[in-house]
Amino acid sequence: MARAPGKSFLGRFGVHLAVAAFVILWTIPTLGILVSSLREKDQIVASGWWTALTTSTHMEAGRLASGSDQVEKDGRFLITGNLFGAGDGRKLTAFGIRAQAPAEFPAGTVADLGKGTTLQVNDDGSYVMSSPVAFEGDRGRRVYYAASIPPSFTAGNYKTVLFSEGIGRSFINSLTVTIPATVIPILIATFAAYALAWMRFPGRALLIATIIGLLVVPLQMSLIPLLKMYNGVGAFFGVPAKTYLGIWLAHTGFGLPFAIYLLRSYIAGLPREIMESARIDGASDFEIFVKIVLPLSFPVLASFAIFQFLWVWNDLLVAMVFLRTDADQMVLTARLNNLLGSRGGNWEILTTSAFVTILVPLAVFFSLQRYFVRGLLAGSVKGG
Template sequence: MFSSLRQSPLLFLTHLSVLVLVIVWTIPTAGLLISSLRQPDQIATSGWWTALSASEQNNTFTTPPADTASQAEDGFALSGNVFGKDGSGSVSAFGSSFMKPRAFDAGETAKLRSGGTLTVAQNGDYRMTFDKKPEGGRGERIFYTSVEPPAFTLRNYQEVLRAEGIGQSFINSLTVAIPSTAIPILIAAYAAYALAWMRFPGRLLLVAVVVGLLVVPLQMSLIPLLRLYNGIGGFFGVPAQTYVGVWLAHTAFGLPLAIYLLRNYIAGLPREIMESARVDGASDFDIFRKIILPLSFPALASFAIFQFLWTWNDLLVALVFLGTGNDKLVLTARLVNLLGSRGNNWEILTASAFITIIVPLIVFFALQRFLVRGLLAGSVKGG
């Protein structure tokens, strides 16, 4: 009883910490999604948390030339609607000077510097009156504040997928990430089984080498690896800056973690299963294919999540091995370019960013039930 009482505060703090982390990661993701679906003018004037409520926007409307005013009972008049023929909205305030764009409430009458008067109704109808026929071909500018209802659109995604090259970069990222995840898993699974259950000279030394390779920084070994790849590729006539180079680089950097994680997990599987299979005449390949692989799925899924997220979000390796050609840019590189060319277009940036994170989210939620099981088993078991 006392032990459960002592554990309850720790359990409460653990649940609270998890809840805080979920909120910290969920709120920016939700804001990114909502912003990517909003109209550009609403993104520029209000935050995403106001997306479901009406927002105020400052606009400018230029009337037709004043000399087109027609004869009226009170002199000469010019009328229309600031929202246009097909427009709709609600005006809350207006003004005739950019210094005071909200000087008058809708329905009030303002005096113009040219001598006339201006009235703007709540529905956007405006009326300008003059005592005498105005001269000159310039129109008057009306500054007004409109109340816009919430509006959502998929036009932002259509633009970035077609005009901004995000669609091609999306395919490029898939071309990099899928093989760069599958190849290390395939190689590491065989190596992990051999290091865990096959006895041969130098096995423990190889395990130590794998552990040592975990601390090798990517930035230090990237350039030597690129020179080695270009040298071998030039000898065999393989062109530089191809997807093969990216796959091999990600395989080299991902194998140590994959082998370490899978080897610890496989070494912790019951020995009796393997011994019974050997008694029945199963070979190492049969044991690996029919027993080890099905039982090791949690560990395989755990590494697949980490490797896919790493390769999908990678920028440095892709730039080094693929270059900066427009047809080979991955999503991360494309976003960097958009920040320079479309940095003020928040609707473009938010839509592009959400396209970048949607695939990792799908992969994580599809495999997350195996993540903790595979990591815990691989961290506490060994042989």
């Protein structure tokens, strides 16, 4: 007997392999950001995040103390000190006095610098440079060394970002923008989708065609005209520009065509028998909408909420146009953009800020995904 299509072992294995590949591709960058956000700045610069659990070795350069710090002992002049700070945790493995040979001498070796001058650098970073004549100059000698850094993690990056970089305030600003900009389109689009799917009125087909046409209008083309229109209407009614109301309306306008199209396609596919039975029992359109359509439409409502929330949360262009750039209204994406411009080398700040930014979208996605799947399973069983 022939095996049913799609039921073979190779077919199931291929599907599982493809799913696993997508999961890995999505998880690895997020894991890298998380690990990097918990590492020290020197470790991020020295090695990749995948080496966070191993001891890494990298080359560094430093300067010894100057001649003004020398002391005389037993007829020789000594300069002592330590290349590491207190509680550094690093271990020096080799050192050198030339950039071409930065690891020429093992740690603890007494290196001959010529003319009776010697240098000894120990594995804890302490050093002794000895000379039969007094050292001259106010600038210490440059020394190169290889240091091993043990794995260590810190939460200090998050403390710096949340309390010192203004990310905390921007986090609240993003929530202030995103939550209403997600709820308002859903409220409007759900009513519109039901009317376009199950109510008969003149111009219904033209409205549907217009909504479909609006799906292809680029945001960049309509952004400035929309801003001018909002400023004109706001000036007429005395509403100040650059407020949260403006960006709520902007995101609502940009999200409504897709929301209405998506919700109408789903609501139009609901069983006609349920609607007709409700009308026979005397239910009005509003009662049918509230008691029947909304509960059955929860899966598509959850899916659009995910799309809209992620789009608004990650938006930068609309926020820059409709909001001020001061700390009171700056959203997370704008704050990260400023950090990227002023702190391009501070990767510990950038990775921590990036991970703080994706925490809320991840929470929203996974929480709504659970209800989304539950709604699909509940709606997939039809009564007899």
